[in-house]
Amino acid sequence: MSYNPRTLRVISGPVHIDSRSDVTDEKLFLSSLPVINDVVAQVCRRHRFSANEAEEFAAELRLHLIERNYERLRKFDGRCSLRTYLTAVVQNYLYDYRDRLWGKWRPSAQARRLGPTGILLERLVIRDGWTMSQAIEILQTNHGVTLDAKLEALAVRIAARQPGRQIVSERAADGMDSPASPSDVNVVRVEQEFLAKRVYAALDRARQALVPEERLILKMRFDDGMAVADIARALDVNQKRLYRTIERLLAVLRARLEAEGMSKDDIRALFAEIMESAGDPDESTSGAGRAAAS
Amino acid sequence: MTPEAMKQHTDCPDLETIGAYLEKRLGRTERAHVTEHLADCERCYFIFSEAAQVKPAGPVEPAGWRERLLRPVVMWPSAGALVAAAAAWLIIAGAVVPSPSMESPASAALVAAVGTERPVEPRLTGGFAYGPVPGALRTGTPLTFVASPDVRIAAALVEKEATARRTPQSLKALGVAYLVMDDVSRAVSVLEDAANQPNPDPRVLADLSAAYLVRGTRSNRPQDFASALAAADRAVSLDGGLAEARFNRAYALERMSRPDEARRAWEDYLRIDDKSGWAEEARNHLKSLPGASIR
Numbered sequence: 001m002s003y004n005p006r007t008l009r010v011i012s013g014p015v016h017i018d019s020r021s022d023v024t025d026e027k028l029f030l031s032s033l034p035v036i037n038d039v040v041a042q043v044c045r046r047h048r049f050s051a052n053e054a055e056e057f058a059a060e061l062r063l064h065l066i067e068r069n070y071e072r073l074r075k076f077d078g079r080c081s082l083r084t085y086l087t088a089v090v091q092n093y094l095y096d097y098r099d100r101l102w103g104k105w106r107p108s109a110q111a112r113r114l115g116p117t118g119i120l121l122e123r124l125v126i127r128d129g130w131t132m133s134q135a136i137e138i139l140q141t142n143h144g145v146t147l148d149a150k151l152e153a154l155a156v157r158i159a160a161r162q163p164g165r166q167i168v169s170e171r172a173a174d175g176m177d178s179p180a181s182p183s184d185v186n187v188v189r190v191e192q193e194f195l196a197k198r199v200y201a202a203l204d205r206a207r208q209a210l211v212p213e214e215r216l217i218l219k220m221r222f223d224d225g226m227a228v229a230d231i232a233r234a235l236d237v238n239q240k241r242l243y244r245t246i247e248r249l250l251a252v253l254r255a256r257l258e259a260e261g262m263s264k265d266d267i268r269a270l271f272a273e274i275m276e277s278a279g280d281p282d283e284s285t286s287g288a289g290r291a292a293a294s
Numbered sequence: 295m296t297p298e299a300m301k302q303h304t305d306c307p308d309l310e311t312i313g314a315y316l317e318k319r320l321g322r323t324e325r326a327h328v329t330e331h332l333a334d335c336e337r338c339y340f341i342f343s344e345a346a347q348v349k350p351a352g353p354v355e356p357a358g359w360r361e362r363l364l365r366p367v368v369m370w371p372s373a374g375a376l377v378a379a380a381a382a383w384l385i386i387a388g389a390v391v392p393s394p395s396m397e398s399p400a401s402a403a404l405v406a407a408v409g410t411e412r413p414v415e416p417r418l419t420g421g422f423a424y425g426p427v428p429g430a431l432r433t434g435t436p437l438t439f440v441a442s443p444d445v446r447i448a449a450a451l452v453e454k455e456a457t458a459r460r461t462p463q464s465l466k467a468l469g470v471a472y473l474v475m476d477d478v479s480r481a482v483s484v485l486e487d488a489a490n491q492p493n494p495d496p497r498v499l500a501d502l503s504a505a506y507l508v509r510g511t512r513s514n515r516p517q518d519f520a521s522a523l524a525a526a527d528r529a530v531s532l533d534g535g536l537a538e539a540r541f542n543r544a545y546a547l548e549r550m551s552r553p554d555e556a557r558r559a560w561e562d563y564l565r566i567d568d569k570s571g572w573a574e575e576a577r578n579h580l581k582s583l584p585g586a587s588i589r
Binding site: 026039042043046056059060062063066067072075076077079080081084085087088089091092094095212213215216219220224226230233234235236 | 308309310311312313314316317318319326329330332333334337339340341342343344345346347348442443444446447450451454
């Protein structure tokens with residue numbers, strides 16, 4: 001099967017089904033469709049797919065299942081509920097689908113922490129080339145999203161990173177200032193980026209020293225901005241205990257960063273950024289962040 | 295983790311293991327292994343974290359799915375299963391198209407998936423809705439029908455049905471599916487097989503006529519137009535009221551540059567259908583013929 005890389009539409013070739021497959025698989029697929037459709041609808045809503053994108057995704061997923069002769073469904077042997085299994089199947093397909101949709105572009109950590117809406121905003125501006133005002137308009141009109149403080153902060157950061165292109169006549173171009181930053185500002189920026197890389201590298205090393213569950217908790221909380229309640233449910237841990245665990249982990253990280261020679265100011269700046277973009281207004285976690293940063 | 299569980303990629307747990315992890319159904323050791331893996335594997339972490347954020351509410355699991363899985367292999371579908379499959383596919387396609395009783399559920403799903411798109415210029419039997427012939431680009435290149443995923447799914451089902459049960463009806467459906475999927479040579483071959491059965495269905499002949507017409511136009515083979523006319527004539531002799539056969543007959547005569555006969559054939563068509571989009575198209579054909587009078 002081949003896809004048009006721009007539209008992701010199937011463009012050629014008949015579909016061949018293994019003749020050994022039987023009608024039972026097909027019946028299983030058809031009987032599972034309501035669950036699949038429900039999961040797909042939720043996933044598409046969460047990822048802010050437009051109606052067309054959602055329809056395309058759903059159709060391609062169904063085609064994917066059929067073309068592989070319902071293998072995914074046949075493999076299922078009841079070690080979890082069918083719904084949870086199908087949810088994982090859909091997410092697995094989404095992972096590859098997203099790669100095809102995005103190409104080489106990847107969202108920044110800050111956009112990821114804001115979830116699908118942050119990723120969408122960044123994608124519209126950075127990957128698709130819309131101006132910030134156009135992207136905001138698209139978010140509002142097509143996806144019903146209004147910018148909150150966190151999205152606005154992301155928008156400001158993206159706008160600073162990506163000065164919009166202006167098309168002007170050749171004559172007018174002579175009189176225009178370059179949108180590029182002055183050289184002294186660039187020097188400061190390079191220094192900041194170097195420092196940030198150093199801090200993040202140290203943070204990665206500190207994380208690697210934690211046990212897997214602790215790394216997972218930090219990843220879910222601060223890389224993806226998941227709510228503490230969701231993490232507690234997913235990892236089957238007590239929510240109140242999880243708040244304390246996060247607080248402890250941040251303190252451990254701070255100590256390790258200090259041990260690596262990071263200054264308190266650098267650590268404070270790092271944690272302030274993480275807490276700012278990660279957070280639902282969890283008092284305890286924010287408190288933990290403040291505690292870790294202080 | 296058990297070796298069976300680590301089979302998807304190099305050492306990734308399979309999707310069911312991730313599901314079991316989410317539902318807290320794993321043993322302590324296996325759970326610890328999966329946790330360790332999730333902390334470091336981007337793909338598995340994505341599946342896990344995204345699945346964790348999907349709300350559990352929704353349709354309940356289909357009743358008895360596991361029992362069906364455990365049953366012995368059944369190669370021949372029951373009529374009830376086919377009706378259920380048809381209903382489901384009509385829901386997928388999002389449209390309900392009245393289907394003649396002879397058409398299989400998969401064929402009905404194909405008709406529904408095609409909707410008002412026009413895969414080929416001649417008429418196909420089976421209840422395809424009218425859709426205008428696609429135009430052409432300014433360069434003269436004709437715009438071609440691009441099969442949507444739903445059409446491909448339905449075509450795959452037709453193919454599967456024909457593989458499981460080789461009857462004139464399933465061959466006819468397969469030929470139409472190939473034609474819709476732009477595999478014209480296979481369409482002709484399969485429809486010829488179906489037409490070579492004793493007492494062929496006139497609709498098979500009408501579709502064969504359509505397939506010849508498409509192949510003749512694409513490959514510039516005049517002999518295909520003659521074959522199309524012969525097939526359409528046979529179909530009309532068996533069922534004079536079969537609109538698709540009359541449409542294709544007139545179209546074949548037009549392509550063979552026999553304007554007088556083509557005019558009469560289009561008028562014959564309009565006698566049995568003067569209201570549909572097809573009728574409007576027939577009138578346009580009539581208009582384009584030299585010296586034609588329009589009803």
